[in-house]
Amino acid sequence: MxxxxxxxxxxxxxxxSDPYIPLTVTWINESRLQPLYWRITGEAGGELEIKVDPQSGAIRELVVIDEPPRTVDTGLPQLPHEAGTGIPVFDCSPWGDSxxxxxxxxxxxxxxxxxxxxxxxxxxxxxxxxxxxxTARVLTCENVEIHLxxxxxxxxxxxxxxxxxDPAG
Structure with a gap:
């Protein structure tokens, strides 16, 4: 991972979301570079794709291609965590060096x-x-939270x- x-x-x-793609989240940025792709197969089913900017490492898109198994919505555990605004920047080394x-x-x-x-x-x-x-940290951008x-x-x-x-105030 x-x-x-x-x-x-x-x-x-x-x-x-639509009947064919259960969820797409697109973070808007100025990059026109071809993204790096991280394809995730769920251990119990489901297929996801995360697109990452190759220059900055910033997340650009999350696509739920095939919905993973559903669980009962009991909410996320309310554990102490750090909160802030923004989006994560990922380590691009798994794709190799550019x-x-x-x-x-x-x-x-x-x-x-x-x-x-x-x-x-x-x-x-x-x-x-x-x-x-x-979860140890939650990043918020408009109506989307990314838990890390x-x-x-x-x-x-x-x-x-x-x-x-806005968690900052």
Whole structure:
């Protein structure tokens, strides 16, 4: 699994779902570079794709291609955690090093992993859980929260039907 190594500003986010793609979250940025792809197969089913900017490492998009198994919406555990605004910047080394200024020479544009994931749908939320990871930090961008474990691994992505309040004030 790739890990967040930093945080960058979030300018905007768009979310959508339809009968064929259960959830797409797109963080808007200025990059026109071809993204790096992280394909995740759920251990109990489901298929996800996360797109990462090759230059900055910032998350660009999350697509739930095939919905992971649903779990009962009991909400996320309310554990003490650090809160802030922004989006994660991931370590791009799993794709290999890029030495060209146009970021076109990664060893691979696509990496794959198998993760324990589940999907929760409530009246006001859609939550993608990476169930092996406990939240230590929550980053908010408009109505989307990204939960990270202490080591930077994803623990959840939460899409709220209404915008989140700014945790900074």
């Amino acid at each position: 790739i890990k967040a190594i930093g945080v960058t500003n979030c300018t905007a986010v768009e979310t959508e 030495t060209k200024p146009d970021y076109s020479d990664f060893r691979s544009r696509v990496i794959t992993s198998s993760e324990a994931v589940s999907f929760l749908k409530g009246d006001d939320t859609a939550t993608l859980l990476f169930t092996a990871n406990q 474990a202490g080591d930077g691994a994803l623990s959840a992505v939460v899409v709220l039907a209404r915008p989140c309040p």
